[in-house]
Amino acid sequence: MPTTEASRERKRTRARENILEIEGLHTRFELDDGVVQAVSGVDLAIARGEVLAVVGESGCGKSVMARSVLRLVDRPGRITDGRIRVRTDDGATDMVSAAPEAVRGVRGNRVAMVFQEPMSSMSPMHTIGNQIGEAIRLHEPVSKAEARARAVELLGRVGIPAPQRRVDEYPFQMSGGMLQRVMIAMALSCGPDLLIADEPTTALDVTTQAQILDLLRGLQQETGMAIMLITHDLGVAAQMADRVAVMYLGTVVEEGRVEDVFRAPRHPYTKALLRSVPKLGSGSRERLRPVRGMVPHSYRRPPGCPFHPRCDEFVAGRCDVTVPVPLRDPARTGTVSCLLYEEHQEHEEPEETTP
Secondary structure, three states, X not given: OHHHHHHHHHHHHHHHXXXXXXXXXXXXXXXXXXXXXXXXXXXXXEEOOOEEEEEOOOOOXXXXXXXXXXXXXXXXXXXXXXXXXXXXXXXXXEOOOOOHHHHHHHEOOOEEEEOOOHHHHOOOOOOHHHHHXXXXXXXXXXXXXXXXXXXXXXXXXXXXXXXXXXXXXXXXXXXXXXXXXXXXXHHOOOOOOEEEEEOOOOOOOHHHHHHHHHHHHHHHHHHOOEEEEEOOOHHHHHHHOOEEEEEEOOEEEEEEEHHHHHHOOOOHHHHHHHHOOOOOOOOOOOOOOOXXXXXXXXOOOOOOOXXXXXXXXXXXXXXXXXXXXXXXXXXXXXXXOOHHHHHHHHOOOOOOXXX
């Protein structure tokens, strides 16, 4: 009986393990016209089996942050500070400081990525089977025949009809929805602990979008892998995620359980995003309220809180001067980076304790 209880405790501990931990991540692009700070001090963690949605407007740094995890940022972009720890069998690998060999051992094996546009991410000169098989043989000592058989199995697993025939086709012979399924099959080829899906339903029709999302959710429940879902669609985030991180100008402005963030948003940017989403079946005839103003130019990052030029709760002399830090609310999980909450904590009376 004690052995059984100890085994259960080990399983509970394993379930709570963080597959990925990002601390103080900074990624910048040094261009002739100036410096673009695409990611600025991001802190995030994803636990085993969890779905984290990263949301925000286009250009807020979601995709650059995701690519930074696998050190896939194209030049002249580079990671300038921070740590990205990926859990492995013998501890953890810091993707920022690790040698190229160690990074290649993590890519596709521990952490895999489904890119936004599958056609541009696949070679038009090689068959689907060859490309999936290459990913398998990179990490596992199997023959070409075994890799091809695995590719056929994976194609069937992601819902591609007649996988024995499709495995020998080229990317241009498939539709966008089918290619996205191929990308998912390739990402799953080595059983990753974490799947990063960067806008996996972009440019797909509504029916195909629903099928891809259902496929991802089913595979996640079947395999127990964690998913980082990059999206600008709040409806997709609400449907898929356990937790959500809201990004603006390269920073995470609010993070927490999806039900907490969407039902009771705290950051003014999160509130503005949710007000701009149409609500079906509510009976309301209220006009949509888009987020006020425009996203600042990448070369002209505003001082203080990056959202203050568009914020309805802006406080002059404070929000445009001081950079907010993430604050944790003891009443709920997650954090919010807003000076309004920082001011509230400063004036909060300390609790009395009984001697």
